[in-house]
Amino acid sequence: MIEGIPMQHLLIVSLFMFFAGVCGFIIRKNMITILMSVELILNAVNINLLVFNKYLFPEQLQGHFFALFVMGIAAAEAAVAIALIINIYRRLNSINVEEVTEMKY
Amino acid sequence: MRNELILAILALVILAAEIFTTAGNKHKIITWSAVLFAAATVAGFLPHPEGELFGGSYRTDQMTVVMKNILNLGVLIVFLQSFDWLQRKENHDKISEYFLLVITTLMGMDFMISSGDFLMMYIGLELATIPIAALAAFERFSSKSAEAGIKLILTSALSSGVLLFGLSFIYGTTGSIYYADIAPQVAVNPLQTLGFIFFTAGMAFKISLVPFHLWTADVYEGAPVNVTSYLSVISKGAASFTFLIILYKVFGELLAVWQPLLYTLALATMTIGNLFAMRQDNFKRFLAFSSIAQAGFILLGILQAGNLGSTSVVYFVLIYVFTNLAVFGVVSAVSHATGKENISDYKSFYLTNPRLSLTMLMGLFSLAGIPPVAGFFGKFFLFTSAASAGYYILVFIAVLNATISLYYYLKPVRAMFIDKTDTPIATFRTSLPTRISLVMCLAGIFLVGFMSIIYEFIHAASFGL
Secondary structure, three states, rough: OOOOHHHHHHHHHHHHHHHHHHHHHHHHHHHHHHHHHHHHHHHHHHHHHHHHHHHHHOOOOOHHHHHHHHHHOOOHHHHEEEEEEEHHHHEEEEEHHHOOOOOOO | OHHHHHHHHHHHHHHHHHHHHHHHHOOOOHHHHHHHOOOOOOOOOOOOOEEEEEHHOOOOOOOHHHHHHHHEEEEEEHHOOHHHHHHHHHHHHHHHHHHHHHHHHHHHHHHHHHHHHHHHHHHHHHHHHHHHHHHHHHOOHHHHHHHHHHHHHHHHHHHHHHHHHHHHHHHHHHHEEEHHHHHHHHHOHHHHHHHHHHHHHHHHHHHOHHHHHHHHHHHHHHHHHHHHHHHHHHHHHHHHHHHHHHHHHHHHHHHHHHHHHHHHHHHHHHHHHHHHHOOOOOOHHHHHHHHHHHHHHHHHHHHOHHHHHHHHHHHHHHHHHHHHHHHHHEEEEHHHHOOOHHHHHHHHHHHHHHHHHHHHHHHHHHHHHHOHHHHHHHHHHHHHHHOOOOOOOHHHHHHHHHHHHHHHHHHHHHHHHOOOOOOOOOOOOOOHHHHHHHHHHHHHHHHHHHHHHHHHHHHOOOOOO
């Protein structure tokens, strides 16, 4: 329990982060930035899990552990995604999503 | 747990084999991996104890064993079909990578199916998704393959983010991540409904249901044929099984929420998948949209929310494994022999390669659901289960869709048997592993429909709400 900060405020922060992430995923053109938007979404999830754990169910640590695993897996995901982005860069000399349009419809 | 342990050991053995074999002997890894995996598949059919492990995180019962066996069988066929492709010179240094990645993703899917809490399910889901992106980008010098990989990893990252956001609300309202603790606390209230809808959106990405299907066609087209067949059959089957289990075992109380939701998704998925499949000429893209349409049919079974529903879904996926892999086997054989992947290239295929075209014919008939072959029975049971829950209008539309699908499934048949061309695909002889895999698929297509013991066996293991 953090003194003076109600749970709702933290949840609003995480909700804002989530939608900023989704928005960034859709409107950004650079693949690295898209990847960062995904990380933003995952961090919003982590805030949610930690806040619920801390404020509502402080006697158990399930939320904390879930957040730890989410961080680990996000790192693995980022590693593979960056490798694939480098692969794209070698093929196309660009990491702009609008250039990756060989296949459509 | 036995299945997962065997797969983990197999992965380590392949890793060791990669280190200790000399460059000239790498091709032997293909045969050995396939033989060892075949042994693992057979071992899966041995009697298996039921129970829980790790305080309920992992649980297994007869149904999960059946599901895992279906996936194993499918992966075995995929392995047999990828012999020709792996024996090429440019893939020589990547043989063990292929087996390693496929076996780890399969292990992830097994964990996903027998998960007992959302953490295990999430880890399984990611283990089953991240390596597939690497597999899709397997052909390093093809820009299409690279494009498929990046599209898959970015969309799946977003979808698992959305899924997790939903799960965080479920955790917040119930205070637990264990299925057994969550299920009694689930009720129709705004926050849980919101969490559930986010969760469904995330899963719908993986099963490629319609508003979330846009990645499917591009990834299927760009990835190597054998990876595409793995994605469209095994990956989709595992995701549908998991979705089924979680809906029935955790969100049973939200029935009033998810039945209309799935109703709409099924309607959109069947119709749009069918309409887009009509205009495709690339075979892999065509099969991508066909697999989207088939996912819509799977939802019909899930909707029933009872024993009949889970039986018909598992039975349909079993048939779908054989059917789709029969078609993919022929497509991959042709693609590796000639490099041609378009439906219009198959003109006069029957005159040059009669046996392959007959195999393809049976596969396409089964996909379309024409009576003598198994695909008909699979669809029949799905429609029966939806009708038994009272969804007559939905079943009527599904039957209409199945009729429409005849049009495009018969397009390759027309190309092979009726259309004439002066430059058909030359006669070629398929390799022994491909032939074994196609015989297995054909046996499945003919036998699974007629041997009622298989259906009854699945029904005995089935579970309802």
